[in-house]
Amino acid sequence: MKYKTKQRAALLDYLETRRGEHITVADIRAHFEALGRPIGTTTLYRQTDELVREGLLRKYIVDENSAACFEFTGEQPTKETLVHCKCEGCGKLLHIRCGQFEEMRRHISADHDFAVDARRTVLYGLCSDCR
């Protein structure tokens, strides 16, 4: 994307207000729909793709049969890795701060020669309420 279009600007403004939260393309679409200034679904998919490529937005695979989940981080994404945990009981998505995960990443990188991308990874399991 080389041009600064109204749609892109509006999208970025909205994402800014939801920094750190989890939203889907459908959420974004609904927001602008409600505002009376809808943005085409196609455009939203293309813009979110681009923002992911630019590193301003993160994309998570949270559930095979639901929409992709995005998190806006902005220009300076926190270095700190928030591990994503998806509860298979209630569907809740949790963020946890976990040094042990970092340690495991280093180990897998060093000993198994695989570079885990914590920003794309989701741990599945059961939350405290559901276990």
Next chain:
Amino acid sequence: MKYKTKQRAALLDYLETRRGEHITVADIRAHFEALGRPIGTTTLYRQTDELVREGLLRKYIVDENSAACFEFTGEQPTKETLVHCKCEGCGKLLHIRCGQFEEMRRHISADHDFAVDARRTVLYGLCSDCR
């Protein structure tokens, strides 16, 4: 499923020959198609669902826009957890044996109150060839 149908028997026979491998419903469908004894897609989805519930089959969410991935383990699934790593570069899916992952699971369970299900979880990143 309470009945032992021909389809279920054929499916189990086939899965046995591919124990420990990763296959999709489309793969299974193609196999029986090629044999000239096709099994309906609907049936395959229902039987795989059932087998997952019975614990003979594991299901992984490997990529948001591709088919679900199954692994047949049979009656006695190994206690040992094989961690799944999906390479975002070449698409390869690796199994690794990793005690550190187990340790992290215990830690997250104890300190973050979340029970990670290693059999459903996939770590995303880059393999040795792609990093």
Next chain:
DNA sequence: TTGCGTGCAAAGGTTTTGCATGGCA
């Protein structure tokens, strides 16, 4: 015979693509 399993056809939901239009520089 009873009721579960099967499989076709069709729907469901998310994401992608073709193409004409409209906007940015």
Next chain:
DNA sequence: TGCCATGCAAAACCTTTGCACGCAA
């Protein structure tokens, strides 16, 4: 002006559902 972005409509994909038929017990 020249090229890119937009967005509608339609397709692509995987998966699920409705329903009539057929097979297991």
